[in-house]
Amino acid sequence: xxxxxxxLNGAMGKPFQPYRDDNKLITAVAxxxxxxxxxxxxxxxxxRRPVFNPYTxxxxxxxxxxxxxxxxxxxxxxxxxxxxxxxxELTGEGMAWSSEDPSPGSHLEPSDVNLQVGIDPTGGxxxxxxxxxxxxxAQPLSRWETLRVQAEAEAAVITVYVKxxxxxxxxxxxxxxxxxxxxPIGRHKRGVNIVGVGDTHIALTPEYPEPGxxxxxxxxxxxxxxxxxxxxxxxxxxxxxxxxxxxxxDGDRYLWRYTFKTDQDGLYELRFAGDRGARLLxxxxxxxxxxxxxxxxxxxxxxxQKVYVLxxxxxxxxxxxxxxxxxxxxxxxxxxxxxxxGIGDFQSKHVLxxxxxxxxxxxxxxxxxxxxxxxxFTAVAVSAPEDLEAWLREWAAE
Numbered sequence: 204x205x206x207x208x209x210x211l212n213g214a215m216g217k218p219f220q221p222y223r224d225d226n227k228l229i230t231a232v233a234x235x236x237x238x239x240x241x242x243x244x245x246x247x248x249x250x251r252r253p254v255f256n257p258y259t260x261x262x263x264x265x266x267x268x269x270x271x272x273x274x275x276x277x278x279x280x281x282x283x284x285x286x287x288x289x290x291x292e293l294t295g296e297g298m299a300w301s302s303e304d305p306s307p308g309s310h311l312e313p314s315d316v317n318l319q320v321g322i323d324p325t326g327g328x329x330x331x332x333x334x335x336x337x338x339x340x341a342q343p344l345s346r347w348e349t350l351r352v353q354a355e356a357e358a359a360v361i362t363v364y365v366k367x368x369x370x371x372x373x374x375x376x377x378x379x380x381x382x383x384x385x386x387p388i389g390r391h392k393r394g395v396n397i398v399g400v401g402d403t404h405i406a407l408t409p410e411y412p413e414p415g416x417x418x419x420x421x422x423x424x425x426x427x428x429x430x431x432x433x434x435x436x437x438x439x440x441x442x443x444x445x446x447x448x449x450x451x452x453d454g455d456r457y458l459w460r461y462t463f464k465t466d467q468d469g470l471y472e473l474r475f476a477g478d479r480g481a482r483l484l485x486x487x488x489x490x491x492x493x494x495x496x497x498x499x500x501x502x503x504x505x506x507x508q509k510v511y512v513l514x515x516x517x518x519x520x521x522x523x524x525x526x527x528x529x530x531x532x533x534x535x536x537x538x539x540x541x542x543x544x545g546i547g548d549f550q551s552k553h554v555l556x557x558x559x560x561x562x563x564x565x566x567x568x569x570x571x572x573x574x575x576x577x578x579x580f581t582a583v584a585v586s587a588p589e590d591l592e593a594w595l596r597e598w599a600a601e
Contacts, residue, residue: 208440209283209284209291209385209386209387210233210281210283210363210383210384210385211232211233211281211283211434211480211481212231212232212233212234212480213382213383213384213385214231214381214382214383215231215234215265215266215279215295215380215381215382215383216231216257216263216264216265216266216381217231217257217264218231218232219231219232219256219257219264220232220479222235222236222255222478223430223478227252227254227255228255229255229256229257230255230266230279231257231266231279232479232480233281233479233480233481234266234279234280234281234481235279235280235281235478235481235482236253236255236268236277236278236279237277237278237279237280237330237364238250238252238253238275238276238277238278239275239276239277239330239331240252247273248272248273248274248372249273249274249372250274250275250276251270251273251274251275252275252277253268253269253270253275253277254267254268254269254270255267255268255279256269258377258379260298260379260381263381265379265380265381266279266379266380266381267377267378267379268367268377268378268379268380269376269377269378270369270372270376271373271374271375271376271377272372272373272374272376273372273376274314274368274369274370274371274372274376275367275368275369275376276366276367276368277366277367277368278330278364278365278366278367278380279364279365279380280328280330280362280363280364280365280481281362281363281480281481282326282328282360282361282362282481282482282483283360283361283362283363283385283483284359284360284393284394284397284474284483284486285326285356285358285359285360285361285394286356286359286392286393286394287356287357287358287359288355288356289355289356289387289388289392290353290354290355290356290387290388290389291322291353291354291355291356291361291385291386291387291388292351292352292353292385292386292388293320293321293322293338293351293352293353293354293363293383293384293385294320294349294350294351294382294383294384295320295349295350295351295365295380295381295382295383295384296347296348296349296350296380296381296382296383297318297320297341297343297347297348297350297365297367297378297379297380298343298344298345298346298347298348298378298379299316299318299342299343299344299345299367299369299377299378299379300344300345300375300376300377300379301313301314301316301344301369301373301375301376301377302373302374302375303373303374303375304374304375305374305375308345309345309375310344310345312373313344313373314369314370314371314372314373314376315342315369315370315371316342316343316344316367316368316369316370316378317340317341317342317366317367317368317369317370318340318341318342318343318348318350318365318366318367318378319337319338319339319340319341319350319352319364319365319366319367319368320337320338320350320351320352320363320364320365320366320383321335321336321337321338321352321363321364321365321366322335322336322352322353322354322361322362322363322364323335323336323361323362323363323364324336324354324355324356324357324358324361325357325358325361326358326359326360326361326362326483327362328362328482330364330366335364336352336353336354337352337366338350338351338352347381353388359394359397360397360399360483363383363385365380365383393488394486394488395487395488396486396487396488397483397485397486397487398485398539398540398543399424399475399483399484399485400426400484400516401424401425401426401428401516401563402423402424402425402516402539402540402541402542403422403423403424403426403428403475403484403485404422404423404424404485404487404540404542404543405420405421405422405473405475405485405486405487406420406421406422406423407419407420407421407473407487407489408421411490411492412465412489412491413465413491413492413493414465414466414467414468414491414493415464415465415466416464416465416491417462417463417464417465418462418463418464418465418489419460419461419462420433420445420460420461420462420463420473421458421459421460422458422459422460422461422475422484422485423456423457423458423542424456424457424484424485425455425456425457425562425563425564426457426563427457428457428477428484429477430477430478430479431459431475431476431477431484432445432447432475432476432479432480433445433447433459433461433463433473433474433475433476434473434474434476434480435463435471435472435473436471436472436473436474437466437467437469437471438467438468438469438470438471438491439467439469443463443464443465443466443471444463444464445461445462445463446461446462446463447459447460447461448460448461448462455563455564459475465491467491468491468492468493469490469491469492470488470489470490470491471488471489471490471491472486472487472488472489473486473487473488473489474486508551508552508553509536509547509551509552509553510530510533510535510536510553510555511535511536511537511538511543511544511552511553511554511555512526512529512530512535512536512537512538512555512557512595513538513539513540513541513544513554513555513556513557513566514526514537514538514539514557515539515557515558515559515561515562515566516539516561516562516563517558517561518539518557518558518561521588522557522588522591523537524588525588525589525591525592526557526591526592526595528592529591529592529593529594529595529596529599530595530599532596532599532600533595533598533599535555535595535599541562541566541570541571542574542575544556544575544578545571545574545575545578546575551577551579552575552577552578552579553578553579553581554571554578554579554580554581555581555583555595555598556580556581556582556583557583557585557591558583558584558585559582559584560584567580568580568582
């Protein structure tokens with residue numbers, strides 16, 4: 204996971220769990236199930252909700268998705284960290300039993316099963332999204348076949364999918380998945396800090412630990428995430444033990460606290476994730492080193508003015524590009540995190556909050572005064588990206 208393994212539980216094997224305590228949705232840990240519901244006009248055999256469960260093949264547990272006497276359009280997904288502009292290749296091994304004969308492995312009068320793997324380069328969770336890049340459909344009846352697809356990431360999180368869609372109902376209709384692997388293609392870089400939806404981010408104390416130090420982790424968000432945990436990956440790619448220290452609400456922020464002990468030099472990867480790792484909510488890389496000579500947290504190497512153009516959660520790529528053009532002459536920082544905007548020991552800090560009324564709770568000067576004293580706050584209410592660009596150019600000129 205930290206260097207070579209991007210997916211969690213890429214084997215799609217044990218351990219398995221009842222997804223959100225549903226015993227008909229038993230999935231490999233770190234994978235979440237999905238399926239399409241039947242339309243009101245569909246016959247009763249079409250697009251049934253599958254049974255997800257483990258099945259032993261070749262002496263190993265694999266993920267099974269089955270709809271005896273019926274069909275389905277269904278599969279599994281997992282969100283993973285990425286960097287926009289990086290290209291990735293997803294591979295996975297799939298097999299299907301489709302037969303009028305109940306014997307395992309039979310393919311008497313089979314149906315097309317249409318197995319595919321896909322990548323949503325925007326990190327979405329809609330399996331019907333037109334943005335998903337799907338590989339070619341395969342018909343691996345009673346044999347394993349490797350499926351593959353490539354896509355270029357457009358965000359800090361991408362979603363990988365596996366999918367099957369048998370065409371005709373059969374007495375035996377089962378699909379099996381194993382050995383998924385996601386690799387970056389060519390030269391690539393890693394995201395150091397991924398801030399998720401709801402301004403979900405990870406804060407660490409100390410920021411620069413040495414091996415043997417206990418690290419305190421605080422995750423903050425303006426959304427109440429459920430079924431969450433912190434996963435801490437060591438430099439050798441093994442998971443380290445994490446202690447949950449409780450959850451709390453602080454004003455308009457939801458907080459989760461954890462601790463873990465470092466025991467190796469190198470880069471740790473921390474994922475705040477939902478559904479046992481399937482949903483990526485925030486990520487932070489942590490460098491653990493002995494006698495690290497680094498700038499103290501929150502301090503700049505020299506004194507200068509910080510201007511931060513703070514975009515609301517509703518802003519899309521067009522708003523970001525407009526902000527970049529408008530702020531170019533002033534070389535301002537652009538981002539989506541109110542905490543990033545306020546943090547830091549600078550000569551002066553000025554936050555230009557774009558459409559602060561678009562935040563779940565309206566962002567105000569009082570919020571910054573309470574959490575980050577000394578910040579100068581300016582609300583910028585604009586209705587279109589081009590208006591923001593023009594306003595920033597004029598403000599920079601002044």
